[in-house]
Structures are given as C-alpha cells and as structure tokens.
Amino acid sequence: MQNSSPPRAPRVLGIAIPSPLRRLFDYFPAGAPPSCGWVPGLRVRVSFGRRQVVGVIIECRDHSELEFSRLKPIDACLDNAPLPADWLWLCHFTARYYQHALGDTLANAMPVLLRQGRPFEARTRERWHATDTTTEHDERLTRAPRQAALLKMLGQHPRGLTSQAIFAQSFTREQLRALEAKRLVQCREETLTQNTMAEGKGLLASPALTLNAEQSAALAVLHEGLERFHPCLLQGVTGSGKTEVYLQLIEAVVAKGRQALVLIPEIGLTPQTLGRFVQRFRVPVVALHSGLTDHERLDAWQAASSGRASIIIGTRSAIFTPLARPGVIIVDEEHDGSFKQQDGLRYHARDLAVMRARHHQIPLVLGSATPSLESLLHAQRGHYRRLTMRQRATRHPPAKLELTDTKARIRRGGLVPPVIDAIGATLDAGHQVLVFINRRGFAPTLACHACGWMAECDHCDARMTLHRHPPMLACHHCDRRRALPDACPDCGSADLRPLGSGTERSEETLGELFPKVPVYRIDRDSTRAKDAMDRMLTEIRRGEPALLVGTQMLAKGHHLPHVTLVVVVNADAGLYASDFRALEHSAQLLEQVAGRAGRAAHPGRVLVQTMHPDDPNLRLLAERGYEALATTLLEERRIAALPPWRYMALLRLESPNEAQLSTMASQSATIMRDHLQQSGLAVDCLGPVPAPMERRQNRYHLQLMLSAQKRSLLHEACAWLVAWLERCPEARRVRWSLDIDPQTL
Numbered sequence: 150m151q152n153s154s155p156p157r158a159p160r161v162l163g164i165a166i167p168s169p170l171r172r173l174f175d176y177f178p179a180g181a182p183p184s185c186g187w188v189p190g191l192r193v194r195v196s197f198g199r200r201q202v203v204g205v206i207i208e209c210r211d212h213s214e215l216e217f218s219r220l221k222p223i224d225a226c227l228d229n230a231p232l233p234a235d236w237l238w239l240c241h242f243t244a245r246y247y248q249h250a251l252g253d254t255l256a257n258a259m260p261v262l263l264r265q266g267r268p269f270e271a272r273t274r275e276r277w278h279a280t281d282t283t284t285e286h287d288e289r290l291t292r293a294p295r296q297a298a299l300l301k302m303l304g305q306h307p308r309g310l311t312s313q314a315i316f317a318q319s320f321t322r323e324q325l326r327a328l329e330a331k332r333l334v335q336c337r338e339e340t341l342t343q344n345t346m347a348e349g350k351g352l353l354a355s356p357a358l359t360l361n362a363e364q365s366a367a368l369a370v371l372h373e374g375l376e377r378f379h380p381c382l383l384q385g386v387t388g389s390g391k392t393e394v395y396l397q398l399i400e401a402v403v404a405k406g407r408q409a410l411v412l413i414p415e416i417g418l419t420p421q422t423l424g425r426f427v428q429r430f431r432v433p434v435v436a437l438h439s440g441l442t443d444h445e446r447l448d449a450w451q452a453a454s455s456g457r458a459s460i461i462i463g464t465r466s467a468i469f470t471p472l473a474r475p476g477v478i479i480v481d482e483e484h485d486g487s488f489k490q491q492d493g494l495r496y497h498a499r500d501l502a503v504m505r506a507r508h509h510q511i512p513l514v515l516g517s518a519t520p521s522l523e524s525l526l527h528a529q530r531g532h533y534r535r536l537t538m539r540q541r542a543t544r545h546p547p548a549k550l551e552l553t554d555t556k557a558r559i560r561r562g563g564l565v566p567p568v569i570d571a572i573g574a575t576l577d578a579g580h581q582v583l584v585f586i587n588r589r590g591f592a593p594t595l596a597c598h599a600c601g602w603m604a605e606c607d608h609c610d611a612r613m614t615l616h617r618h619p620p621m622l623a624c625h626h627c628d629r630r631r632a633l634p635d636a637c638p639d640c641g642s643a644d645l646r647p648l649g650s651g652t653e654r655s656e657e658t659l660g661e662l663f664p665k666v667p668v669y670r671i672d673r674d675s676t677r678a679k680d681a682m683d684r685m686l687t688e689i690r691r692g693e694p695a696l697l698v699g700t701q702m703l704a705k706g707h708h709l710p711h712v713t714l715v716v717v718v719n720a721d722a723g724l725y726a727s728d729f730r731a732l733e734h735s736a737q738l739l740e741q742v743a744g745r746a747g748r749a750a751h752p753g754r755v756l757v758q759t760m761h762p763d764d765p766n767l768r769l770l771a772e773r774g775y776e777a778l779a780t781t782l783l784e785e786r787r788i789a790a791l792p793p794w795r796y797m798a799l800l801r802l803e804s805p806n807e808a809q810l811s812t813m814a815s816q817s818a819t820i821m822r823d824h825l826q827q828s829g830l831a832v833d834c835l836g837p838v839p840a841p842m843e844r845r846q847n848r849y850h851l852q853l854m855l856s857a858q859k860r861s862l863l864h865e866a867c868a869w870l871v872a873w874l875e876r877c878p879e880a881r882r883v884r885w886s887l888d889i890d891p892q893t894l
C-alpha cells in the first residue's frame with residue numbers, strides 16, 4: 150500500500166559527532182524540518198557534554214537504546230539538503246577501513262567553515278525562464294514596473310538566467326516569486342550536469358603537444374577505459390612526459406562533461422605545475438592546497454561539488470573533495486610519502502583514490518617514475534594495467550647514477566676531490582649544478598673533540614642540529630632551541646666542532662670553493678619568507694652558471710633546465726636503516742633527484758657519494774635502475790613475509806609516563822594474543838616494541854604490530870582490539886591510535 154501522507158519525522162536521529170568515540174549519539178529532531186525532510190547527511194548543531202558541536206545525521210529511526218526521556222533535542226538543523234552523497238560514501242568507507250570514529254572522519258574531511266556550522270550552498274542552481282505565454286504588456290504588471298522589467302530581461306535570455314545573475318541586477322526574490330505566482334516565469338533547478346563555462350568555445354586554451362610513440366600508446370589504452378573502473382599504473386621515467394599524458398586524458402574526460410581530480414604530493418604543487426593545467430584549459434580549474442584561506446577552501450569545495458569546476462588539483466586531503474560528475478582520478482608521484490597522513494586519521498590518499506574510482510566506476514591513473522612496491526605488486530597480479538614510458542620526451546636519456554667512494558678521502562663540506570673537480574668543470578662549461586643534501590642546518594650536530602660529547606635534545610632521543618643563520622642548536626623533532634655552548638658541558642673543553650654537513654655548511658664551503666658563482670640554498674629555513682622560493686627560482690631559471698644546494702624541497706617537482714650535474718652528498722642514510730621500507734624510499738628519492746639532471750638542451754651527470762660503493766642494492770640501482778632494484782626488493786619482502794605481501798597494522802601507544810605506558814602496552818599485547826589464540830584468527834601480533842624514536846617531545850612511544858595474509862582477518866583483529874581498548878578504563882591514561890597500512894614504523 151502506498152502511503153500518500155507526507156513523511157512523518159523520525160523519532161530519533163543517530164548523529165556522528167567529532168569525537169574519538171566510535172559510535173553515534175542519539176538525539177530527537179526539533180524545530181522546523183529542513184525542506185528535504187530529515188535525511189542522513191544533514192549537519193546539525195547539538196549540545197554535547199558542555200560543548201556545542203556540529204554533527205552529521207547518519208541514521209533516522211524510531212527507536213533508541215536509550216529511554217526517550219533521556220534524549221535531548223538537536224539545537225538546529227544547519228542544512229536544507231544533505232552533504233554530497235559521494236563524499237558521505239567516502240567518509241563511511243574511510244572510517245570503516247581505517248577503523249576511525251565516523252564523527253571525527255567527517256569533521257576531518259570537510260572544510261573548516263562547514264565544521265564550524267557555516268552554510269553550504271545546495272549543489273543545484275536555480276535558473277529562471279520567462280514562460281511562452283508572456284507578453285510584455287501583460288495587464289497584470291501595469292502596477293509592478295520592477296516585475297515588468299525583470300520579465301523583460303528574462304524574455305531577452307532564451308536560456309534563462311540564474312538567481313545569482315538576477316539578484317546582481319538588483320531584482321529581488323519577492324519579485325521572482327510574484328511573477329512565478331502569476332505563472333509568467335518558471336524556475337528550473339539546474340543540477341549542473343553540463344559544463345556551462347566551456348560552452349561555445351573550445352576546451353583548450355593552448356594546443357596539446359604532439360605525443361611521442363610511448364605517450365600515444367599509453368593514452369590510447371587510457372582512452373579505452375573512460376567508461377569504467379580502469380586502474381592503470383603509468384610508469385614513466387622522469388621527463389618522459391607523464392604530465393602531458395594526464396593533460397590529454399583530462400581533455401577527453403572534460404569533453405564528456407565530467408570532472409578530473411588530480412592528486413599531487415605536497416612538495417609538487419608548485420605554481421609551475423598548476424600553471425601547466427591552468428594554461429592548457431579554458432575550463433575552471435581549482436587548486437586545493439595548504440595556502441588557501443578557509444573561505445577559499447569552502448569555495449573550492451562548492452565549485453567541485455556543484456560541478457562548476459572541471460579540474461580539481463590538490464594535495465592529500467583533496468581526495469575528500471565532493472564531485473558532481475566524477476570522470477577520472479589521477480595520482481601523480483603515487484609513491485610519495487606525503488599521501489599518507491601521519492597523525493589523527495591516518496589515511497592514504499592514493500589507496501582511497503583507488504576505492505573512490507572503483508565506487509564511481511571511473512578510470513584511475515597512478516603515475517610515477519618509481520612506483521611503490523604496493524602498486525608494482527598490484528600491476529604484477531593484473532589488478533592494474535601497466536603502462537610504461539622509458540624514453541624522455543626531451544632530447545637526452547636519464548643520466549646513470551655514478552657511485553663515488555667517500556671512504557678514507559678528505560672531504561670539504563662533505564664533498565670529495567673528484568666531485569669538486571666535476572662541479573668546477575660544469576660551472577666552467579656555463580651550466581648549473583644541483584647539490585642534494587637531505588639535512589638542513591649547518592651540521593647534523595655539535596661534538597666535543599676531547600671527550601666525544603654530542604649535543605642531544607633533552608626531550609627527544611635525538612641529536613640537536615647545529616645552525617649558523619642564526620647560530621643555535623635546534624631539535625628538528627620538537628623544535629626546541631638552545632644557545633650554542635662555549636664549552637663542553639661534560640669535560641669543559643672548548644674544542645667543540647660541527648659533525649657532518651647540512652645545507653648551510655655546503656652553501657658555505659661551495660661559496661669558498663667557487664667564489665665567482667652564486668650559491669642558492671633552498672630548504673625549509675631559506676624559503677620561510679613569502680616568495681623567497683619564487684625569487685630564487687626566477688634567478689636560477691635565467692640560466693647563468695650557479696650552484697643550487699637543497700633538500701628534497703628542491704629535488705622534487707621542479708623543472709631546472711640548466712642543471713647538468715647533480716651531486717648527492719650522501720646516499721647512505723637509507724641503506725642500513727631499521728625500517729623495512731627505508732631502502733625503497735631512498736631509492737625513490739635518489740631517482741627523483743637524479744631526474745633533475747639534463748632535462749633540457751644538454752645531457753646530465755649524477756654523482757652519488759657513498760661509503761658503501763659495493764653495496765649490492767646501491768649497485769643494482771646504479772647499474773640497472775629502479776625497476777631492477779624494486780623487483781629484488783619485492784622478492785625479499787615476499788621471503789620475509791612483509792608488506793605488500795602481507796597486510797600490517799600498528800597500534801601506537803604514547804604517554805609521558807613510561808611505566809604506565811609499558812604496563813598498558815604489555816596488557817594490550819597479552820589480551821590480543823589470547824584472543825587470537827582462542828579465536829584461531831590467522832593474525833600475528835608482535836611486540837610491544839619501542840618506536841624507532843622512543844622518546845619524542847618528552848613522550849614515550851611503544852607499538853604493537855599486527856600482520857596477516859588476509860586483509861579481512863587483520864581488520865577483524867584490529868576491530869576487536871579497538872573495541873577492547875575503548876572499554877578498558879586504564880587505556881584512557883595513555884594515548885593510542887591505530888595505523889592501518891603504516892608507511893613508517
């Protein structure tokens with residue numbers, strides 16, 4: 150039987166509230182119902198404890214586990230339409246997958262202003278049309294000149310006008326309503342299913358490049374999969390022209406009236422990258438990055454969810470942008486660590502991109518010169534279509550890494566004589582040199598030459614970095630600063646010396662060695678001032694001989710056409726680290742840095758300084774390239790039963806109280822292991838073990854490692870552990886969090 154009476158209000162609203170608790174909170178509806186009725190996805194303001202918070206309705210039902218008399222009413226409903234459905238789906242998925250509280254997930258995934266309760270415009274737009282029967286001299290308008298004028302204006306626009314355009318001409322909603330009541334105008338809600346901006350004109354503002362054979366082949370495959378979930382791994386060496394492939398794929402998607410979402414690493418989202426997208430297309434492009442104000446962020450969100458924007462480019466959190474007409478998701482540099490959030494909601498934007506593309510049944514491109522082992526294994530197993538580009542789009546092939554032994558050699562500012570000679574020769578030839586050193590500051594630490602004392606942070610298990618500009622000791626983990634000591638605090642000797650080299654020291658030494666050539670230092674310290682980076686890059690791009698000293702900030706994402714020599718001061722950091730992913734990550738970084746050499750008119754050279762020139766992995770990378778090393782590492786991981794062959798989760802526990810932490814961690818481990826044994830779940834539980842830096846900012850860190858062959862089993866074990874922790878009163882004394890698919894240990 151059909152019920153024709155209007156829908157009755159539900160008696161109970163299950164509301165997700167920004168809180169770490171993994172449950173909904175029940176309230177009852179109050180006030181006028183929103184025009185869409187009570188539905189999931191509406192934001193409401195409620196009192197929660199002593200606070201007022203903005204939550205989201207998740208369930209509308211008639212029963213509650215609580216007695217009705219104990220339920221509170223909501224204070225207000227903030228929306229007249231639910232938040233975008235695709236966004237809600239993604240939040241639900243994220244909360245479930247990462248076993249994070251839904252309320253906190255939603256709050257994390259929405260712009261700050263929405264979290265604070267500001268209005269969110271509906272995704273539809275009103276467009277007003279004059280109806281056919283209209284005559285300008287309709288007698289019903291003789292005493293309403295403004296209405297007559299409005300009608301006349303609408304008559305001149307056969308495609309109608311939006312409310313916005315009408316109000317901009319000083320007409321009012323009352324006048325519109327009056328005309329509507331007289332049936333002289335009609336309003337249609339536009340769901341913005343077409344791109345209204347590109348109408349009439351061509352899509353492209355500047356012409357596409359003619360693709361080379363490899364690019365064409367890749368694009369042809371991508372074109373085949375436009376109408377379905379079609380995940381591809383685009384593996385192309387640096388300079389192979391991946392971006393051009395993205396641009397032409399986006400063109401095809403936008404031509405179909407759909408939107409493209411492009412995710413880029415934090416460091417990669419430079420004005421230069423953005424410029425390539427903006428200059429190519431005539432359609433609206435929005436960029437989401439950390440430099441936006443809250444209002445700009447909300448605008449961008451609205452532009453994406455209304456369909457006004459055709460191309461959305463952003464860093465990690467842009468994965469949570471609602472899309473009116475999703476057409477493709479592209480993740481550039483998919484291996485990059487910045488796609489993983491390292492605190493709070495520890496999601497991986499690349500992995501969510503895969504789920505999202507599957508949900509929307511749209512193509513997905515994961516692009517990289519150095520794909521993660523996760524993605525390589527997916528490709529190997531046939532989950533992703535693999536597209537390879539080995540040629541550079543520009544003239545010269547990527548330079549080989551040349552390993553340079555630093556053992557038992559005198560060094561100046563960390564550089565050995567043959568490297569210094571090569572730098573000199575390059576500058577003499579009129580080219581630029583990039584010196585990559587992944588440590589900012591003057592030296593990694595200050596040491597006493599008499600007794601061996603080293604400057605350590607009082608609050609972390611870490612050395613303090615020596616800085617010269619301004620002079621101080623600084624801890625890069627907690628930001629604590631200290632004045633330079635005049636004498637050793639242990640033995641009183643005044644013979645304190647810098648140990649090792651950082652960017653400041655390289656800058657100084659290079660300035661002494663090559664006094665006629667400008668040295669540009671690019672790291673987090675030197676680019677703090679607004680525009681400092683742009684100013685230096687502008688000078689560098691003029692192409693005069695120059696020395697560029699920098700951290701990965703310089704090495705990633707910048708096109709430096711005049712650099713023909715790249716020097717890696719120390720390649721050894723990742724070789725013998727305890728984290729099983731360290732080698733993969735340092736190989737990716739090395740390739741990326743090396744990729745800066747010889748991108749334009751002249752071929753490049755890459756000199757890599759190492760104490761271990763015979764290290765088999767380093768040699769494999771140098772002689773046969775990233776892919777060969779990745780294949781070996783993948784096989785080693787299989788034998789060692791490590792990700793990506795096995796799934797992993799970490800329970801991270803921290804507290805300023807070492808004893809309390811240790812008790813809690815041991816208890817969790819025991820309980821978990823007991824449960825695994827009783828339930829027979831095929832999940833391993835290791836630990837507790839100290840985190841690699843056990844003490845940080847005076848807090849101690851321990852962790853439990855869970856791993857399994859099957860993801861579902863791992864998730865089952867994690868869910869059980871989290872439920873236990875939430876019930877356990879002692880667990881409240883420590884801070885704990887679950888990290889599913891941790892990227893660092």
Ligand code: ADP
Nearest residue numbers: 358359360361387388389390391392393542543
């Ligand atoms: P990647 O992203 O793979 O490192 P880019 O897309 O940045 O490579 O391309 C490297 C350079 O080659 C850019 O300057 C780009 O304009 C140029 N390029 C790319 N494709 C072509 C092409 N088909 N013809 C000419 N130049 C190209």
Ligand code: ZN
Nearest residue numbers: 597600637640
């Ligand atoms: Zn001393």
Ligand code: ZN
Nearest residue numbers: 606609624627
């Ligand atoms: Zn510290």
